[in-house]
Amino acid sequence: MIRLDQVTKIYPDGTEAVNEVSLEVGEGELCVLLGPSGCGKTTTMKVINRIIPITKGKIYIDGTDTTKIDEDELRRNIGYAIQEIGLFPHMTVGQNIQVVPALKGWPKDKRSERAEELLELVGMNSAEFMNKYPSELSGGQRQRVGVARALGADPPILLMDEPFGAIDPITRVRLQDEFLKIEQEIKKTIIFVTHDIYEAIKMGDKIALMNEGRLVQYDTPSNLLFKPKNEFVEQFVGADRALKGLQLIRVKELMTGTPPLAKADERVVTVQARMEREGVDCLAVVDNEGKFLGWVDRVNVGKGETVRDIINRSVATATANAVLSEALSLMLSSGFKTLAIVDGINKLEGVLSFDAIQLALSEVAQRRGSE
Amino acid sequence: MVEAWQWVTKHPDKLAGWTLEHIWIVSVAIAIAVVLGVALGIYISRPGKEHIADSVLYLAEIMMTVPSLALFGLLMLILGTIGLKVIGFLPAVIALVIYGQLPILRNTYIAIREVDPAMIEAGKGMGMSERQLLFKVKLPLAVPIIMAGLRNAIVLLIGITAIAAIIGAGGLGVPIFRGLRNARMDLIIIGGVSVSILALVVDGLMGRVERWVTPRGLKRR
Known part of the structure; x- marks a missing residue:
């Protein structure tokens, strides 16, 4: 060319x-x-x-x-x-x-x-x-x-x-x-x-x-x-x-699909039951259009009636094209071990966990060692 | 002062006539000066014309320092030798065009040369020819500075036109010189004050024109 x-x-x-x-x-x-x-x-x-x-x-x-x-x-x-x-x-x-x-x-x-x-x-x-x-x-x-x-x-x-x-x-x-x-x-x-x-x-x-x-x-x-x-x-x-x-490595290579969800107006008890059933500690909260609002964490379930009362909104998001280093630094600054991956209009596409990054990091390190 | 006012109320037609004549002379001279000055300014701003630019600007500066009375005298001499009318409208307009050159020519030249090289590179990089670059990028960006030069030139010429009355061009210089010859203070005041008012009014109008022709994106908010 x-x-x-x-x-x-x-x-x-x-x-x-x-x-x-x-x-x-x-x-x-x-x-x-x-x-x-x-x-x-x-x-x-x-x-x-x-x-x-x-x-x-x-x-x-x-x-x-x-x-x-x-x-x-x-x-x-x-x-x-x-x-x-x-x-x-x-x-x-x-x-x-x-x-x-x-x-x-x-x-x-x-x-x-x-x-x-x-x-x-x-x-x-x-x-x-x-x-x-x-x-x-x-x-x-x-x-x-x-x-x-x-x-x-x-x-x-x-x-x-x-x-x-x-x-x-x-x-x-x-x-x-x-x-x-x-x-x-x-x-x-x-x-x-x-x-x-x-x-x-x-x-x-x-x-x-x-x-x-x-x-x-x-x-x-x-x-x-x-x-x-x-x-x-x-x-x-x-x-x-x-x-x-x-x-x-791009986020999209390691992210997993949409996690268990919760709606903002759901009752905490319903959501808690869902967490038990799915065996997870937190759920992603979305609105009716699927836009990401925040996380609801198991440790906060006693603190309110509906999801809206206990939602953790101060969390970072990344897009699927972001690279791992950016995702990692967002994760570290938000203090949350899971990062929500959204598209251009904030619609939830999936999640990236800290464990996935850790695994990738060790692979990269191995690649370096094998030279 | 009082006498001057009384004279004006008695002969408003005469004052109006001189003012119109004054405006007419300045308008013709400015029209020619703009075309000439902007064209010449564009020409000498082209790459590779730096040496010409220096001499042209130097010449224009020298012409500015020649006292207007001397220039009128000089023009009479030159026009006389080539057999043209040595007094009146023609020599006045020629002299005014010469005086108008420096502010217009210099501002055009500087405005075009000072266009941000990044703009020129962007234009070239997108495939503009030299001509397109001039008309689509350089000149629009140069408009505010060229207009400032034009405004300067107009105010300058309004003043100098008063002196052109001495070679019979008419205008608001007529009462001034008549008053000087006959020791008539009122006539001198009428001429002088009218020239100043005309200059102020035109300057104000030009300020508006300047805003109007400046491309919208370049205006300061």
Whole structure:
């Protein structure tokens, strides 16, 4: 799909930003360019849509040399998302998303239909946000619009330069999870630049670790963690490899289906009987639409008449696309040994138990020991 | 002061005539100055034109420092040699266009050059041509600063037009110079005060126009 063949970029002042980098990204793959600042990862991304011209080497997209394609035409077929500052402040959210479709000459109704569709895809209400300006949005909302804009004309390739940078960690994790879900739907070939190894392990099918303009190791996240090619990779990955290994496993791989349930208006005695019957210490409380409300714990049964009186609402939830390390830290901070797994609208999908994480952790540790 | 007021109540038609003439001269000059200044500003803001930009801006600055009386004299000389009318409307408008250049040209140039490079990269990255980048990104983002320059230029020209009366262009400078020649304080006051009021009113109007043409997303709330 995308092939870089000994690509070199030397700036007029002699700086070697990228040095003979060769790599191939298959169709539908998400390739993360990772490395310390100044390693050439952003330059490597920007040579693909020729924002930065290369000094030596060749870049092929679907076998075609990119220099043979008209520059503007090439770029209109590659989605481009840079940090949130990339949104045009003088255009509405809708206009921003329609930039590339407009450049490609799509008819007006097709364009606005597409913009609505994309806003919904990134989890924003199109009626509410279509006519807002970027200055009226929060940081996280701007990032979402940035992703929607990159998808504007449905390009087969996406370039993303730290698309989830510069926002608070909680929103960041949510955006990552949502993006992973979107990615499964849209199946694009994606080049994703980040300096954050956690993000790289979580998002990437493959990771290209760079240093001083050179490609050091191009491998799967798991191989990068457990089969580092040299000392630099080992150091960059860090000593806490087993913990980082938790980034490799997603909640959905370990979660179990919907647990025994309770409704908020049920009587405590009924619920207590159910706990006995099922042999559990707690039940998940949901409303009539199946949305998660909290937990009801056996130790609290004497404290009220109905479930509503004794429900424990202060519990964290995670989505199925979250990785184990995130789930673990949510569990630790909530003090509850079971984590409710919900979908985008807070509907209960299943649960993840601490025991399951423990088991996974020991497996990861074994994998490390067996090398 | 009292005499000035009495004169105005006696001859409102004359004052109205001078004011209209004044506005007409400024309008024609500004219209030409905007087209010229914005076009030139866009041209010199293009990449690779930095050396031209420096000299053009320097020239415009020098022209600003030439006293208006001297410039009118100079223009009479030049227009005379090429056989055009040396007094009246034409030389006045030419001089005013020259004075209007600096604020418009400089603000256009700066506004376009100062557009956030991230915006330009985003536009390019999405496949905009240079032209599309200029009209869809750079110019809309530059509008507030260009408008501020235009507003400056208009107020400046309203003042200078008063002096253009000396080469027979008409306008509110007429009573001022007539008063100076005949030691008539009332006429000087009428001309001076009218010019100031006109400048204030137009400045206020331009403030509204500025808000109106600024793209909504750029407005400060």
